[in-house]
Amino acid sequence: MVVIALVVVDNNVHASRIKSGYTALSVKDYFKAKKMFSKGMKYNPEASSYGLAIIYSRSDNPFSDKDSAYRYIVIADTSWNLAKERKKEKWKIYGWTRQAIDSMKQVISRQFYDEVTTTHTVEAYTEFLGAHPWSNDYASVLQTRDSLAFYSAMAENTSEAYKQFLDTYPKSNYASMAEDNYHNSDFYEKTQDGTVNSYLKFIEDYPESPMRSEAEWSIYELVTEPNTLEAYELFVLGYDSNENNARGWKEYYQLYIAEYSKERMEAFVEKYPIAPNLEDIEKDIIWHDYTLLQNCIDFEFEGRKCGFMNVDGEQIIEATYDYVGAFKDGLASVVINEKYGFVDKLGRLQIPCEYESATEFNEGRSVVEREGKYGMIDRNNKLLLPFIYEDLGEVSNGLIYVSKGDKYGYADLNGVLVIPEKFNEAFDFSEKIAKVEENGKYGMISTNGEYVIPANFEVLTPLTDSLVLCVIDGKKGLLTKNGTPVISPKYDQIGAFKDGLALVSHNDTVEYIDITGEVVISKGYKTYPNFLSKGEFNQGTAIVYKKGSYGKINTYGNVITDLEYDNIGVGTKFTPFEKEGFWGLMSASNKLLISVQYESLDLVDEKYVVARIGDTLGVLDFNGTDIIPFSYTGVEYLKNGAFIVSNGSLFGLYIEDKLVAPVQYEGISLFADNFVHLIKEGKYTYYDLKRNKLIETKEQGE
Numbered sequence: 001m002v003v004i005a006l007v008v009v010d011n012n013v014h015a016s017r018i019k020s021g022y023t024a025l026s027v028k029d030y031f032k033a034k035k036m037f038s039k040g041m042k043y044n045p046e047a048s049s050y051g052l053a054i055i056y057s058r059s060d061n062p063f064s065d066k067d068s069a070y071r072y073i074v075i076a077d078t079s080w081n082l083a084k085e086r087k088k089e090k091w092k093i094y095g096w097t098r099q100a101i102d103s104m105k106q107v108i109s110r111q112f113y114d115e116v117t118t119t120h121t122v123e124a125y126t127e128f129l130g131a132h133p134w135s136n137d138y139a140s141v142l143q144t145r146d147s148l149a150f151y152s153a154m155a156e157n158t159s160e161a162y163k164q165f166l167d168t169y170p171k172s173n174y175a176s177m178a179e180d181n182y183h184n185s186d187f188y189e190k191t192q193d194g195t196v197n198s199y200l201k202f203i204e205d206y207p208e209s210p211m212r213s214e215a216e217w218s219i220y221e222l223v224t225e226p227n228t229l230e231a232y233e234l235f236v237l238g239y240d241s242n243e244n245n246a247r248g249w250k251e252y253y254q255l256y257i258a259e260y261s262k263e264r265m266e267a268f269v270e271k272y273p274i275a276p277n278l279e280d281i282e283k284d285i286i287w288h289d290y291t292l293l294q295n296c297i298d299f300e301f302e303g304r305k306c307g308f309m310n311v312d313g314e315q316i317i318e319a320t321y322d323y324v325g326a327f328k329d330g331l332a333s334v335v336i337n338e339k340y341g342f343v344d345k346l347g348r349l350q351i352p353c354e355y356e357s358a359t360e361f362n363e364g365r366s367v368v369e370r371e372g373k374y375g376m377i378d379r380n381n382k383l384l385l386p387f388i389y390e391d392l393g394e395v396s397n398g399l400i401y402v403s404k405g406d407k408y409g410y411a412d413l414n415g416v417l418v419i420p421e422k423f424n425e426a427f428d429f430s431e432k433i434a435k436v437e438e439n440g441k442y443g444m445i446s447t448n449g450e451y452v453i454p455a456n457f458e459v460l461t462p463l464t465d466s467l468v469l470c471v472i473d474g475k476k477g478l479l480t481k482n483g484t485p486v487i488s489p490k491y492d493q494i495g496a497f498k499d500g501l502a503l504v505s506h507n508d509t510v511e512y513i514d515i516t517g518e519v520v521i522s523k524g525y526k527t528y529p530n531f532l533s534k535g536e537f538n539q540g541t542a543i544v545y546k547k548g549s550y551g552k553i554n555t556y557g558n559v560i561t562d563l564e565y566d567n568i569g570v571g572t573k574f575t576p577f578e579k580e581g582f583w584g585l586m587s588a589s590n591k592l593l594i595s596v597q598y599e600s601l602d603l604v605d606e607k608y609v610v611a612r613i614g615d616t617l618g619v620l621d622f623n624g625t626d627i628i629p630f631s632y633t634g635v636e637y638l639k640n641g642a643f644i645v646s647n648g649s650l651f652g653l654y655i656e657d658k659l660v661a662p663v664q665y666e667g668i669s670l671f672a673d674n675f676v677h678l679i680k681e682g683k684y685t686y687y688d689l690k691r692n693k694l695i696e697t698k699e700q701g702e
Contacts, residue, residue: 022094025051030061036575046083047091049075050101057108066111070131073108076101102134109135116141122149143173150174159186161258179369180210187211191413196222213243220244227382227414229255236275249277254350254379258364258413260329262288280346284330287345292316293675294324295684295697304682308332308347311675311688313698317347326672328360331379340368363395365413376400376415384415397429397447408436410449419449433481435460444468445480453483464497467515478517487517493527499537499555510535510544512557521557539572541588550577561590569602574622576601576609585609585622594624619643619654627657640689642676644668653678653687660687660694 010152021036034055041046049072055061056069080101088096101360109132116124125145129138146169162182166175187209191198191336197271199215199222205577206212219242223235232252236245236699253275257264265285267464269278291306299305299321307319308327324343325333331342331350341353342361351358355368374392376385385392385402393401399410402421409421410429433444433452443455453460459471468479470489477489487494495503502522505527512521528534528545541552541560551563552575561568561575567583569576574593575586583601585594594601598611608627609620618630636648641656645663653664653676661668661678663686671677675695676687686695 018044018051018091020092021048021051025054027062030055030058030063034063044087045075046079046087047094047096049073049079050096050104051094053104053108057104057111066108066115069108070112073101073105085155105134106136109137113137113141113578117144118326122152143346146174147171150178153178154181157181157185159189161185183209183211187214191218194222208474216243222247223479224251227255227384229379236272238660246276249275250280251380251382253277253281255364257330258379260361260364272330283346284344286579288330290345291672291675292327292345293671293684293686293695294326294677296519296682297697306334309695309697310690311686311695313695315697316345317343325360329362329364331361333358333360342366350379351377358395358582363398363413365395365400367392367394367400376411378413384413385411386415393426393428397432399429399434399447401426401428401434410434419445430462431465431481433462444483445521451483452481453479463494465504467497469494486515487513493532495532495536496649499540501542501555503532503535503542505531512537512542521553523557534568534570538570543568543570560588561586571603571606573606574603574609576603583611585624593622594620594652605639605641608637608641610635610637617645628654632663638676642670642687642689653677655687656688660692661685 017036017040021040024030024033024036033051037048037051041052053069053072053076055063055064056072058064080098101376103671112128112132113135115498116128122145125141125148128135128141129145132138132535135141142307149165149169150172153165158633159182162178162185165172165178166182169175172178187202190202190205199219202215203208219239220235223239224231232248232255234339235242236248236252239245239248242248253268256268262285262398263445265281265288268275269281269285275281291311293311294306295309295315296304296306305319306321306324307315308317308324309315321334321336323335327345330344330425333340334349334353336342336353338356339353340355340358341349342351342358345351347567351366355370356372357369359367361379365376365384366376367376370387370398372618373387374385374389375383375387376392385400389402389404391401391403391408395413399418401408402411402417403426404421406424407421408423408426409417410419410426411417423436423438424440427435429447431448435442435444436455438455441455441461442457444453444460446452446517453468453470457470457472458474459469459476461469462481463469463478466481468481469488470477470479472489476491476494478486478494480486491506492502493503493505497515501514504511504513504519508527510525510527510531511519514520525544525546528550531545531656535544537555540554544551544553544563546563549563550565550568551559552561554560557625565577565579566581567578569583573588575588576583577586579596583597584592584596585601586592594609598613600612602610604610607622609622611618611620613630615633616630617632617635618626619628619635621627628643628645632645632647634644636644638644643654645652645654647663649666650663651665651668652659653661653668665678665680667679668675674689676689678685678687684697687693688695
């Protein structure tokens with residue numbers, strides 16, 4: 001009994017240390033509290049360790065030490081799980097509870113968190129994560145640690161660095177990006193010389209790599225980079241397993257038909273029967289000869305939209321565009337939200353709508369605009385000239401003039417500058433020569449950039465295939481296209497060569513020269529209004545003026561119509577003439593055909609006579625019979641017997657003597673070769689000159 005009593009006394013003594021420790025702690029007597037808890041660790045480590053953790057975690061005592069606090073809170077956490085329920089119930093009055101232990105764990109972990117965020121290293125964050133798995137900051141630390149590690153690998157940017165990251169942190173949120181970067185780095189390291197062979201070897205060694213497509217694309221770009229027919233042929237025939245082979249065939253075909261024609265399309269099919277895009281090409285061949293007409297429709301909710309219809313008025317390309325242009329070389333410009341692109345006749349968008357403006361395709365090239373600068377694309381929308389130019393010309397003879405500022409040069413069809421930008425002004429090439437200006441004077445260069453005519457002239461204008469008009473000190477002369485003088489600059493005017501002769505004038509005297517510059521007709525004829533155009537020879541005759549009267553001569557200088565008229569109009573088989581303020585018409589043999597009775601009289605198409613009586617215009621035949629009555633304020637000839645007539649701002653259309661479109665249209669113009677375009681209230685209508693048929697849009701299902 002004595003022994004038992006002693007044990008009880010002893011346990012009570014140990015328990016009193018816990019009570020004393022927490023009592024001292026409550027009044028911040030840290031020395032006594034630490035002493036009591038330290039002694040209590042032998043018999044009651046559960047509550048004692050928690051008390052010590054509190055002391056060491058606080059900064060208001062000399063024992064403050066987060067490492068010790070951590071050690072004791074771990075003991076408290078572990079021992080709580082082993083403690084008997086009797087103890088938990090007995091000591092909860094001192095604040096020793098599961099909730100209190102968990103709260104203290106967070107307090108102590110936050111002290112380590114504050115330190116580790118200051119250190120801010122992968123190693124420090126990793127150590128924290130291992131020691132504080134319960135921390136409320138665990139997820140944040142994990143994200144920060146992985147972020148630091150990932151961006152460290154990115155700074156090194158090698159496949160080895162990314163692989164090490166993946167091996168160390170396989171479950172990281174950055175693992176997916178690290179894996180992508182690993183494959184990218186591995187790819188670029190193995191293909192760093194950037195050759196076709198290096199990409200081919202990569203595909204051979206790593207056929208399942210996610211970078212295989214990149215390797216395939218790099219091969220495609222390298223092989224086709226010259227943008228020549230030879231380069232594309234090499235790719236489509238030599239790399240048939242490349243995933244871009246089908247694209248290569250399509251682009252090769254577009255490059256092949258830069259010289260656009262049905263024959264060119266058929267030649268491609270015949271040459272490459274294995275081409276995978278033959279079906280599309282066959283459709284192009286079928287549609288080559290089809291005429292598609294611009295057509296705009298007013299929709300109730302979408303407003304006015306444009307597309308294309310065929311010559312029977314059937315909608316072929318849906319009206320989904322804000323504007324459409326005419327087809328040229330198989331492509332037509334289309335506009336969406338003020339951006340230009342191109343469609344083919346099957347309605348396929350060949351060039352996306354991404355440009356501020358675009359010219360028609362010529363020699364397989366179009367000049368396009370972006371942000372106020374001009375560039376050049378091909379039929380594959382490949383940018384051949386970047387958007388750095390203030391001015392670009394038309395492609396001609398395989399060259400285009402370019403200007404980045406106040407100097408001009410020339411680039412080839414692939415955008416290579418072949419003639420330096422040194423000219424003050426430049427013009428398109430024609431027959432392999434182009435006019436240029438340098439230091440205020442004009443000359444002509446060949447396609448290799450060398451002067452064939454030095455820049456010594458105020459004006460240079462080609463007159464024939466072999467002769468050029470030149471001007472020095474205001475006087476005109478002639479040169480050959482290689483710069484050899486034919487006539488020294490001495491004339492006031494030199495006209496175009498017609499029927500082998502050209503009109504020249506000097507001091508109001510008109511003469512005629514041959515292509516050698518020799519004067520062959522000189523009979524004292526004088527200048528008169530419009531003498532340069534009316535005085536040129538036209539099918540063997542020319543209008544001349546002398547002593548106040550007009551007549552006509554032939555190429556031998558013989559008078560064939562006496563100089564007795566107040567004026568003479570241009571004509572070959574028939575000649576309009578004026579006497580005493582009125583006009584009539586005579587034949588080539590000077591026989592009167594239409595008596596003098598009209599205020600004006602003009603020949604069109606050597607078949608019709610547009611005449612004026614008072615303020616009205618009409619049309620006659622050569623017998624003087626009315627074809628179109630004198631009821632209109634305006635008459636304009638188009639072609640094939642088609643006339644636009646107008647009264648004020650409204651227009652109509654005659655086909656010879658038949659009014660096929662009444663005078664109620666807002667605009668009429670010639671479209672393509674055989675169609676007349678009519679607009680009324682925004683609606684498009686066409687007249688087919690070949691079929692003598694009015695074409696209107698058919699409703700769907702008609």
